[in-house]
Amino acid sequence: MGRPTKAASSNPVRVGYGAVLRTPGARAFLVPAFVARLPYAMLGLGIVLLIAGTTHSYGLAGTVAAVAAVAQALAGPRIGRLADRYGQAAVLVPVVGVHGVAVAALVGLALGAAPAWALFAAAVAAGASVPQIGAMVRARWVHALREGPPAALATAFAFESVTDEFTFVVGPVLATALGTGVDPAAGLVAEAALTVVGGLLFAARRGSAPPVRRRERTRQAPALAYPGVRLLAGSLLGVGSVFGGLQVSMTAAAQAAGHAGLSGVVYGLFACGSMGAGVGYGMVRWKRSVAHRMLFSFALLAVGCATLWAMPSLTALAVAGLCCGLAIAPTLISAYTLVEQLVPRGAATEAFTWLTGAIGLGLAMGSAAAGRAIDAHGAAAGLLVPLAGSAAGLAALVTGRRLLAPRPRSTRPVATGGGERSASLSDL
Numbered sequence: 221m222g223r224p225t226k227a228a229s230s231n232p233v234r235v236g237y238g239a240v241l242r243t244p245g246a247r248a249f250l251v252p253a254f255v256a257r258l259p260y261a262m263l264g265l266g267i268v269l270l271i272a273g274t275t276h277s278y279g280l281a282g283t284v285a286a287v288a289a290v291a292q293a294l295a296g297p298r299i300g301r302l303a304d305r306y307g308q309a310a311v312l313v314p315v316v317g318v319h320g321v322a323v324a325a326l327v328g329l330a331l332g333a334a335p336a337w338a339l340f341a342a343a344v345a346a347g348a349s350v351p352q353i354g355a356m357v358r359a360r361w362v363h364a365l366r367e368g369p370p371a372a373l374a375t376a377f378a379f380e381s382v383t384d385e386f387t388f389v390v391g392p393v394l395a396t397a398l399g400t401g402v403d404p405a406a407g408l409v410a411e412a413a414l415t416v417v418g419g420l421l422f423a424a425r426r427g428s429a430p431p432v433r434r435r436e437r438t439r440q441a442p443a444l445a446y447p448g449v450r451l452l453a454g455s456l457l458g459v460g461s462v463f464g465g466l467q468v469s470m471t472a473a474a475q476a477a478g479h480a481g482l483s484g485v486v487y488g489l490f491a492c493g494s495m496g497a498g499v500g501y502g503m504v505r506w507k508r509s510v511a512h513r514m515l516f517s518f519a520l521l522a523v524g525c526a527t528l529w530a531m532p533s534l535t536a537l538a539v540a541g542l543c544c545g546l547a548i549a550p551t552l553i554s555a556y557t558l559v560e561q562l563v564p565r566g567a568a569t570e571a572f573t574w575l576t577g578a579i580g581l582g583l584a585m586g587s588a589a590a591g592r593a594i595d596a597h598g599a600a601a602g603l604l605v606p607l608a609g610s611a612a613g614l615a616a617l618v619t620g621r622r623l624l625a626p627r628p629r630s631t632r633p634v635a636t637g638g639g640e641r642s643a644s645l646s647d648l
Contacts, residue, residue, distance in 0.1 A: 261391025282591020378502025458613020460582020493545025
């Protein structure tokens with residue numbers, strides 16, 4: 221990336237969390253958004269606990285969770301694109317309804333000892349209908365802060381990353397407590413209930429949603445048409461593999477240590493490290509470019525993952541996970557900030573969902589790979605998956621880093637009936 225540019229090296233005005241949260245209408249959508257986002261951190265682990273508890277196979281549990289994550293990764297961008305085109309509320313209401321029914325079907329099939337193909341079918345429906353609340357919230361911030369300084373949006377994205385990580389602190393603990401202390405199905409039942417209630421409440425906050433952007437003669441090019449978006453999505457596959465590999469491996473490690481109920485706590489400490497780093501990230505007046513910061517934090521993530529498999533005890537694994545988590549939030553904040561600079565505002569929700577979907581797809585791959593490694597060689601083998609994924613993501617990011625330079629919004633492509641043309645500011 222070289223030395224930072226003059227613009228990147230200047231001292232921008234720092235906008236604190238308080239100022240961002242005082243944005244008119246922000247608090248009205250943040251509370252229901254948190255309720256609706258909490259289940260995102262419960263779905264994968266809830267599936268693992270349910271399937272492992274009913275079949276006693278981490279391999280099958282990880283694969284079913286992976287199927288749900290793949291379905292979410294593939295359907296998420298489509299949901300985001302529909303939200304950009306028709307409005308968030310019009311998409312959210314049917315999506316959360318389908319999700320509630322799909323999760324109920326998965327629970328019923330698992331408790332009824334249904335064959336694996338039936339579990340996979342239900343997992344596809346459950347994953348594909350996960351509402352893209354995080355992407356929609358970020359799109360609302362882009363709309364609310366469109367006239368403000370760039371630092372305000374960066375702070376808002378930092379706040380969103382902290383919120384994401386907080387859900388990954390609370391969600392796994394809640395899913396584990398319900399799945400191990402009440403019933404194997406209880407975690408998923410709670411996930412579905414929170415998704416439906418939170419999603420409907422969030423959809424009702426229409427005033428803060430970005431306007432629907434319809435075009436009669438042109439249509440917006442898909443977010444994935446931009447090479448920088450593809451690079452960021454590809455690199456975040458590695459981050460997702462860290463999440464998926466750790467969820468399954470920490471669950472197995474806690475089980476092997478005789479403390480199955482602590483798996484959510486151990487994974488929650490990993491999220492705590494990320495949350496703390498996210499808080500600090502939003503309070504710093506950065507001089508380096510966003511792309512440079514992402515490269516640095518991604519490298520730290522790869523180094524941290526290299527230590528996990530060698531931890532001699534569950535306590536040591538928890539501490540190592542906490543340290544490893546310190547690199548997560550800075551990486552994700554940088555990625556979401558960069559992708560917003562690479563696409564028109566009318567494609568923001570879709571672009572954010574590609575990143576979220578890439579994380580979900582990486583989680584699926586990591587979950588499945590770790591589950592099979594654990595069944596064959598034990599919990600320590602599963603911890604090699606985060607190392608491999610983070611190293612591959614870092615390699616992709618370093619190789620294609622030149623694609624992350626933001627383009628002027630006035631020259632970004634808009635798809636037409638016969639190809640692409642340069643968009644004017646009025647188009648965007």
